[in-house]
Amino acid sequence: TPSFISDAAAKGLADGETFYTWQKGIPPLRQALARYYARHFGKTFAEEEFIVTGSGMHAIQLAIDAIAGSGDEVIYLSPAWPNFAAAAGVAGAVPVPVVLD
Numbered sequence: 001t002p003s004f005i006s007d008a009a010a011k012g013l014a015d016g017e018t019f020y021t022w023q024k025g026i027p028p029l030r031q032a033l034a035r036y037y038a039r040h041f042g043k044t045f046a047e048e049e050f051i052v053t054g055s056g057m058h059a060i061q062l063a064i065d066a067i068a069g070s071g072d073e074v075i076y077l078s079p080a081w082p083n084f085a086a087a088a089g090v091a092g093a094v095p096v097p098v099v100l101d
Contacts, residue, residue, distance in 0.1 A: 025052025061087045068093040 012018075024030065030047040037043045053059040060083065068074050070092035076084045078097035085095035 021054060024048075025050065057083055057087070060084065061090065064088055064091050064093065 027047060029052055030050040033050045033052070034045045034047050037045055051062075053062065064074060064087045068088060068091050072091075072093045073096045074084075074088035074091075074093045075096045075098055076088075078099050080097070085097070088095040
């Protein structure tokens with residue numbers, strides 16, 4: 001692990017930053033994302049328009065929850081990471097694999 005990461009983690013622990021994170025992501029990070037998009041792409045977004053998830057699985061679950069509901073079919077390519085099908089099941093949807101040869 002690069003030292004800037006482990007140093008930041010140690011500092012966070014020493015500063016008492018051991019609580020659950022903000023649901024939409026840490027505000028300074030969301031502000032930085034808004035500045036990044038403005039600077040690099042000329043697009044203006046408010047920090048409230050960004051959601052930073054704690055993991056890739058959380059992002060996948062949020063996306064499936066947003067588009068699928070109970071009884072809906074969620075089509076995915078297979079073989080795939082098994083959590084795709086599991087996320088559909090958690091949403092009450094029916095995972096439907098499309099098997100690739």
